[in-house]
Amino acid sequence: MTDPNTLSPLDLDTPDKTFLDANELVINMGPQHPATHGVLRVILRLDGEKVLGLECVIGYLHRGVEKIAENRTYTMFNPYVDRMDYVAAVSNGLGYCEAVEKLLNVEAPPRAQYIRVILTELNRMASHQLWLGTHALDIGAITPLFYTFRDREEILKIFEKYCGARLTTHAFRIGGLQYEAYDGFEKDVRNFVSFVKPKIDEYEELLTTNRIWLERTKGVGVISGKDAIALGVTGPVLRASGVKWDIRKALPYANYKNFDFEIPTGANGDTYDRYIVRMVEMRQSLRIIEQAVEGIPEGPIMAKVPKVMKPPVGEIYHSIEAPKGELGYFIVSDGSTQPYRIRVRPPSFVNLQALDVMCRGQLVADVIAVIGTLDIVLGEVDR
Amino acid sequence: MIAKLRSAYGSGIEPLTYLGQNYMVVDRSLIPDLLRILRDEEQFDYCVDITAVHYPKREKQFDVIWILYSFPRNERIRVKTLIGESESLPSSVPIWATANWLEREVFDMFGIKFDGHPDLKRILLPDGWKGFPLRKDYGILQQDNEWVQINLGIESGQ
Numbered sequence: 001m002t003d004p005n006t007l008s009p010l011d012l013d014t015p016d017k018t019f020l021d022a023n024e025l026v027i028n029m030g031p032q033h034p035a036t037h038g039v040l041r042v043i044l045r046l047d048g049e050k051v052l053g054l055e056c057v058i059g060y061l062h063r064g065v066e067k068i069a070e071n072r073t074y075t076m077f078n079p080y081v082d083r084m085d086y087v088a089a090v091s092n093g094l095g096y097c098e099a100v101e102k103l104l105n106v107e108a109p110p111r112a113q114y115i116r117v118i119l120t121e122l123n124r125m126a127s128h129q130l131w132l133g134t135h136a137l138d139i140g141a142i143t144p145l146f147y148t149f150r151d152r153e154e155i156l157k158i159f160e161k162y163c164g165a166r167l168t169t170h171a172f173r174i175g176g177l178q179y180e181a182y183d184g185f186e187k188d189v190r191n192f193v194s195f196v197k198p199k200i201d202e203y204e205e206l207l208t209t210n211r212i213w214l215e216r217t218k219g220v221g222v223i224s225g226k227d228a229i230a231l232g233v234t235g236p237v238l239r240a241s242g243v244k245w246d247i248r249k250a251l252p253y254a255n256y257k258n259f260d261f262e263i264p265t266g267a268n269g270d271t272y273d274r275y276i277v278r279m280v281e282m283r284q285s286l287r288i289i290e291q292a293v294e295g296i297p298e299g300p301i302m303a304k305v306p307k308v309m310k311p312p313v314g315e316i317y318h319s320i321e322a323p324k325g326e327l328g329y330f331i332v333s334d335g336s337t338q339p340y341r342i343r344v345r346p347p348s349f350v351n352l353q354a355l356d357v358m359c360r361g362q363l364v365a366d367v368i369a370v371i372g373t374l375d376i377v378l379g380e381v382d383r
Numbered sequence: 384m385i386a387k388l389r390s391a392y393g394s395g396i397e398p399l400t401y402l403g404q405n406y407m408v409v410d411r412s413l414i415p416d417l418l419r420i421l422r423d424e425e426q427f428d429y430c431v432d433i434t435a436v437h438y439p440k441r442e443k444q445f446d447v448i449w450i451l452y453s454f455p456r457n458e459r460i461r462v463k464t465l466i467g468e469s470e471s472l473p474s475s476v477p478i479w480a481t482a483n484w485l486e487r488e489v490f491d492m493f494g495i496k497f498d499g500h501p502d503l504k505r506i507l508l509p510d511g512w513k514g515f516p517l518r519k520d521y522g523i524l525q526q527d528n529e530w531v532q533i534n535l536g537i538e539s540g541q
Contacts, residue, residue, distance in 0.1 A: 059507035064523075066492075067516055071523045102402060229429050229454065232481030243454070250457055314401045317450055317461065319431070330450065332436055341517075343434040345450070353484045382507055 035138045035368045038378030051359045061382035069342035074309045082168040085380040090123035091322040093172045099318035099329040100174045103311040106303045112176035113255040114296045121285040126155040127323035135372035175305035217271040221358040221370035232350045235325025240277045241269035247321040259288045271373040348376040406461035415473045427451040430479035435493045439519045443467045471496035492517035
């Protein structure tokens with residue numbers, strides 16, 4: 001493209017050389033942009049309002065989590081994982097604790113497993129609620145944000161009562177749980193389930209058949225199941241493209257195989273289908289919570305784990321279905337108290353790579369919708 | 384599957400299992416042919432992750448690991464190869480599109496080059512940064528002070 005500074009300002013006779021008549025326009029979005037949900041910079045190549053392609057610039061929140069892990073003991077690294085996907089800290093902790101447990105060859109006791117599932121599913125719900133509120137806000141619907149934040153508050157209250165923290169919970173320990181469920185935990189969870197069930201209908205009333213919502217989401221950011229697999233996209237985005245795959249069913253961890261739930265899928269792989277998939281997922285999470293809270297067994301909450309953890313030499317990969325997709329931990333132990341290497345496979349990072357494919361041929365305004373529908377958290381993208 | 388691969392490639396493949404997870408250590412020369420065969424013939428259609436581990440005391444300093452998953456078989460496998468500091472690897476972007484950012488991150492953190500990668504540049508760190516943070520000889524408090532001073536206008540990021 002011609003550098004506009006080199007043109008004389010009055011050079012109007014040669015229109016094809018001026019800036020405004022250029023066929024391609026490169027514009028910059030972010031890193032400080034409210035719709036990027038953090039510090040994400042996107043360089044867009046446009047033809048008029050149509051997106052020809054884009055490039056993501058990431059790393060603004062890079063804290064070197066994997067390097068920190070190599071200099072901490074297994075126990076000390078546990079709170080750090082909460083700071084990656086900070087809206088789903090409980091899921092991050094579950095993945096990490098289970099990976100180290102696998103490496104140590106121990107298993108959390110059944111009571112701990114049940115409480116873990118309840119808290120993780122509550123967190124999935126909270127993550128989806130935050131996603132729905134902000135995603136709808138980006139597209140122009142302000143009301144859902146108030147509804148979802150009001151209801152998410154109830155989940156955070158349960159977390160706070162359970163472990164003292166609302167967001168970066170550090171709820172689980174390697175081998176089980178630190179804290180016994182507080183008095184009235186089960187009652188709180190049951191109350192929450194009956195409180196929130198009609199609220200999900202309320203969200204749907206606002207959006208599912210709303211004409212503006214349909215116009216802004218139907219056929220926007222389409223990705224086929226085949227492309228999604230090639231790009232390594234996981235979670236609700238993959239399922240909305242028609243691939244029925246959820247790690248909770250495919251490679252069950254914790255005690256998910258004891259619970260009855262469905263995996264929702266979409267047919268078109270567009271933003272609307274991803275919205276529907278996440279709405280159904282919220283209801284399915286409630287179903288799991290209802291089953292789990294009825295069946296919490298008595299017993300210990302902590303397995304026998306040595307005070308000084310020295311897992312035998314070896315490597316392990318363990319992954320869970322986080323609210324955003326496949327969250328994996330690849331841990332290499334050299335037999336010492338500190339991990340030799342921890343690699344985090346972040347779902348947001350891999351899903352964000354699909355943004356380019358999903359935005360091509362769309363309008364500029366749809367880029368916002370697609371960033372929202374991918375449900376990325378920059379703390380996890382950059383680690 | 385392993386028997387079939389071994390008959391085709393001989394002793395270049397060593398199948399191993401640890402804690403119920405299968406992985407294989409393969410010769411560098413078998414990459415990327417083996418990866419392509421895993422995708423095309425063994426249906427490992429989803430590349431979960433690509434990562435590396437640095438062992439500074441070894442002659443071949445790096446482990447590079449591909450974590451693969453097959454939707455039809457519902458099975459996960461890891462492929463590992465060992466390379467020296469000056470060696471590069473063929474890119475697997477033509478096999479799995481997702482390898483693009485994953486390989487960029489390995490390059491960013493370890494300095495391992497992938498031949499044929501469409502756009503191999505740093506991804507999390509800024510472009511002009513010196514050093515590869517996840518190598519073992521890179522200290523946890525170490526940073527590219529020159530970059531910080533020029534670009535951020537502060538003495539140190541610590």
